[in-house]
Amino acid sequence: MTTFAAPPVGVSLADRYGAVRDLTETLASPLSPEDQTVQSMPDVSPTKWHRAHTTWFFETFLLSPRLAGYRERCPEYGYLFNSYYEAVGARHPRAARGVITRPGIEEVAAYRRHVDDAMAELVDRLQRDARADALDLVELGMHHEQQHQELLLMDIKHVLSQNPTRPAYRDGSRSRGPAPAAGWVEHPGGVVDVGHAGDGFAFDNESPRHPVLLVPFAVATRTVTCGEWQAFVDDGGYRRPDLWLSDGWHTVQAEGWEAPLYWSRDGDGWEVFTLAGPKRVDADEPVCHVSLYEADAFARWAGARLPTEAEWEVAVGPDVDGGRPLDLDRLHPTSDGGGPGQVWEWTGSAYLAYPGFRPAAGAVGEYNGKFMSNQHVLRGGCCVTPGGHTRPSYRNFFPPSARWPFTGLRLARDL
Amino acid sequence: MTTFAAPPVGVSLADRYGAVRDLTETLASPLSPEDQTVQSMPDVSPTKWHRAHTTWFFETFLLSPRLAGYRERCPEYGYLFNSYYEAVGARHPRAARGVITRPGIEEVAAYRRHVDDAMAELVDRLQRDARADALDLVELGMHHEQQHQELLLMDIKHVLSQNPTRPAYRDGSRSRGPAPAAGWVEHPGGVVDVGHAGDGFAFDNESPRHPVLLVPFAVATRTVTCGEWQAFVDDGGYRRPDLWLSDGWHTVQAEGWEAPLYWSRDGDGWEVFTLAGPKRVDADEPVCHVSLYEADAFARWAGARLPTEAEWEVAVGPDVDGGRPLDLDRLHPTSDGGGPGQVWEWTGSAYLAYPGFRPAAGAVGEYNGKFMSNQHVLRGGCCVTPGGHTRPSYRNFFPPSARWPFTGLRLARDL
Amino acid sequence: MTTFAAPPVGVSLADRYGAVRDLTETLASPLSPEDQTVQSMPDVSPTKWHRAHTTWFFETFLLSPRLAGYRERCPEYGYLFNSYYEAVGARHPRAARGVITRPGIEEVAAYRRHVDDAMAELVDRLQRDARADALDLVELGMHHEQQHQELLLMDIKHVLSQNPTRPAYRDGSRSRGPAPAAGWVEHPGGVVDVGHAGDGFAFDNESPRHPVLLVPFAVATRTVTCGEWQAFVDDGGYRRPDLWLSDGWHTVQAEGWEAPLYWSRDGDGWEVFTLAGPKRVDADEPVCHVSLYEADAFARWAGARLPTEAEWEVAVGPDVDGGRPLDLDRLHPTSDGGGPGQVWEWTGSAYLAYPGFRPAAGAVGEYNGKFMSNQHVLRGGCCVTPGGHTRPSYRNFFPPSARWPFTGLRLARDL
């Protein structure tokens, strides 16, 4: 049994909390203490840091301020496991997370249990006292932890990829048949509403829901495949400056890019490193681990463009299956009938505030709003996104040079 | 006589060409050979490079391909004075423009005359043959040169600011009375059209004109003043991370920013370096030489936000006086009744393609489109913008950390 | 029982091999898998890398070429655990040793056993066949491993020092009474012989023994103490450029040095981080973890100079007690009667070839000779040097900015 679905509706908060927390430990379980300690580049965090940081989040924003008599596990953890919250004090430098050997993974597990025990008590009290604002913070912490579950998998993939022995995180079956034929879905444009609607959880950056005026456009019925990407490579896509944004071209040259991250030449073809180890590139799979720069260049080469995030939300969003469980046997994108959710899809939209956006009050207001510069929005979710975590209005974001997330693209064009 | 207006309507193309070319030389004339040679940071270009590059533009895109029998002045100039056009070949590295001592300024002047003589002949022929596309390129070259006139002044200001003797580019009178009282202009929102309209010249990035849906909003009746900025500084604006975008806060700390570029402590107050040398900061003047990060933090501190470029275009754009002549006695922003045109105004909009944008064909298609990442749009023009160069739909753009252009801001808010 | 002496004379090579190999494992035993994986700066190597690299040395230089039928444990280890031997092929980048999570410490232990089993067989054969050159390589490998034992302790100290929880490697008693009174020993100068003499093991860089002409000089009877160093600090030693070499002064400013590495302010006094955790600085202890630049500046401040390596060898060398066992209860320098062997002592001599120096043949010729630039010689041994490893002619070497070895100094002066 290797799939991990979101708990069904009706399950208690305590049980849902437990399910989220358990999945983190399940994801870490194939990893040795050594695996869990390393930071292979500044963007990556060690597995044990993810496990501790998500715990610190509950301790800092819920237990310390709201549970009488709660004692912090260790005074230095507030410094070591704060990610970027300026309002809660100084923190260990991000790029140096990989030099911390202690606490080790056993103590991190104990820290998690310590916090989980206290959270059980706190959640019970909050529910009895109907403290909606605090219960919303519990929900936020759970969704926060789900984000880190995905980061944990992205990050350990990068860590393992540095090793010349090319170790696998976990064996996995992979293929799901051929890519569906490519087609276009047309949309007449006009004023549409985008942003989070309804009662369920959403991050602050998905609100307020608001009208946007669209031109008539079409979006592709599926994401770009590895086979299509190979044609781009074979056509000199990485050697033709006319296809690239200026910053992208500089990056191509400075980094020596000639294919997506994790691809390497293998005789006449290409090999790709996956969480199940290296394998031949499968032409039918969605291309993955490309930057915005590459996605934009590919689209130009193909005579198309990237969709805006509003276009994506109205034309592709309804196909999002946020409830699909995470399948540990399939930690690599598959063709899967062409639906979204295998790779995060770059959009042409810069990550900026929606009209009328207000960050959440307090330190958690730093969660999303302060990153609204130098990033692009991605939509849809990917093969390592936990079940129940994504939705049509979900706005993921990364800098345009980022390639280590599970990033791909879908074409669009004007009508 | 120190103002340089755009030639009035009805003036011949040849005369307008001559007027633009002459202004460049007028702007360079107070500068010694030494002044014209130095590059004080990679973003800055030497004065003599600007003079030669604008000349190379006409040589490369008009004379070489279209004037039979034209001989290039020097074969290496194509390498030395290409800025960023990948399609026309290799080029000298941008950051190394300041190590080129030859050609010196006399030869650069001769190069300009050489090209101007040939251009006179070519323009005459193109007009007789009614070659509209080529004549459009002549117009583009003239607007290109006007952009470099502004860059020349921004750049030499930075060069001179590095010198502990604090030399002036040119003496100048400065003040124009008190800032007008601040107020707000309200706009009901709804669907508006933005982008270039009409027959006059515009860059490709201003098109196509297209509808945008706006929320109801208000914009300030004038830009933020130095006095208001001092209040921000005094309130710890540069020391409060809650006011800043994350990238902005990192920049503040890495660069040690504590005031706008060119401000320095002077006893209890502040001094500012200008093209006329150092002077006391004048509380009534528009604040200038702030980054997008600073502008954004100020707006947050003030309980407001930056306008989007569409809001700016419909609410402030009509006040743009594109024909105001460049006044060499006033190369520093003044209060000037509060109208736009003293400082480039940061907007909250990332610099991206308009819906349906198509770059110009050929190498000049690299002019604008390839820079559409990691930049923000600025609007309005500034005190060193040549007369006739700006217009309401004009989209200037710089990275969010840039401070050496003449950049300021105007507040906006939701209604 | 926590001291580890060199095996007495008469012990078999196999037993001595075993004793050396065992000590490495003993030194690693207090360290968790997480501790053993981290590289806190490029100069530092992970503990498990030291354990594997010393094993690779025997595998590469002895087993693979000389033991028929030997199978390498893993083909990638030749790449992962080569330190700097160009002649034996490509290798993993030094600065990236800390991103390798696998092999983990269990597999490293198995690798060590695999090699040790084969070495037992090989040593037996080599002795029966009287293969002196190969047996010399076994000796070299053992001395090589002893060097890495010291490096392992230096390196883990740096790793642990990065942790805000300030963890100890191991508890330890520390103090050994007051520093002896300072005095001078005079030497008449003249022609003396320096370099390795006699039959025992020495590295190639200690030969040939050769005459050197010395001026009359005096050397201090003990190394500089922490108390003396505090007087230097209190006298502004780190703020007076007149005391420093130019490169040293640049380093002081760039790095913000104001005391030895591992010292931090503690109220009015100083605290020092040790392998047994933090403690107050003890004025009687030898100062440790200072660079050549600091040692040179201190000597100038004291009106003295550093000894040359030849002066040190003839005047201090006879006091070297190379056989003193490593004491795990005392992994911090102590006053210890003033004899050498508590801190490596910087000399004023650049690390260069002795007249007539010839590197060893083959790849092991890269051991010492190729590092003869940009380094200074240190003499004597330190509190974490294994028993039996040092001798009067031993030439240790580090760049002048290095502070993470256990480095101190002794003064000298002309007569």
Next chain:
Amino acid sequence: MTTFAAPPVGVSLADRYGAVRDLTETLASPLSPEDQTVQSMPDVSPTKWHRAHTTWFFETFLLSPRLAGYRERCPEYGYLFNSYYEAVGARHPRAARGVITRPGIEEVAAYRRHVDDAMAELVDRLQRDARADALDLVELGMHHEQQHQELLLMDIKHVLSQNPTRPAYRDGSRSRGPAPAAGWVEHPGGVVDVGHAGDGFAFDNESPRHPVLLVPFAVATRTVTCGEWQAFVDDGGYRRPDLWLSDGWHTVQAEGWEAPLYWSRDGDGWEVFTLAGPKRVDADEPVCHVSLYEADAFARWAGARLPTEAEWEVAVGPDVDGGRPLDLDRLHPTSDGGGPGQVWEWTGSAYLAYPGFRPAAGAVGEYNGKFMSNQHVLRGGCCVTPGGHTRPSYRNFFPPSARWPFTGLRLARDL
């Protein structure tokens, strides 16, 4: 008339001062204001900076402290033109010398005249008052200026070499016939005296004269030629790590070295950039512009080594012709019968203090002593060394990676 000899003995100090000062201006005279302003890398200084700094030396160390009523030309010059004298105050950052456009070359000339006028008065007074210590400072200032004459030529060569138009500093005839046959001069070793002897001027680092014990050795009768260097290149010298010091090999790879600085491929052969512009490499000329790392690798390849500075001084020093005039027609090394003085010759000796070395008192004590780390000694002088500037005991020094000085090598070997 293009040679500039040292003034003959018996010429007055005032006349010798004038001759030195005039030569600087002669060397600068072919250079435009643009040429004189640029700094092509941090090691290089602009020509006008050399002209001003040498003037500042006289102003700071002689006129300001010793000439009553002297007024400094400009208060900021003390900041702008201090090179590295910590004792006389803050200074402009070395790497930013090329961003200073003013004073321009006319004002620098006026500054020189201002100081020369005052120096004439001061020298006269000092002589009348027989102020020997101050007169020694005048001598030091003159030798200092001669050093900068050589630096000026090295530096402008580097500046001009950056220009794709490959401009010449000055035309020049070049060749002087074939290289003499290579041979060896043997020396029996033993105790010899090295260091400055006699009454003439010498820098502090050449003293005290002291005995050194040498092994029997041989030195080559001439320096290594370009033809010999080509054989090294052709034999893969730049691709064989076994030939290189470790730091050297890292530098070769990081910098992509495959030949001496200023060499570039020209069909099957090599071209070299000179102060007279590019020309074919002449196999008979001494190789020039090689680093210590390259010199050391070449020597190893040739089965030899570099001489120590003491060996050089006793075996080659007597052939130094310090009085040979600088010849502006020959600013490139020539075979010239094989004598020293065409290229500075790297020695195997680190630049360290002689036994008993005492720096000069006062700020000028920073002249030499503080650079005694991370450098190697070079001996002999080169084709751009001013007449009268060098002598057998002269110790030049550069870091082992430096290639922009006129550096070559001579082989040595043990007997």
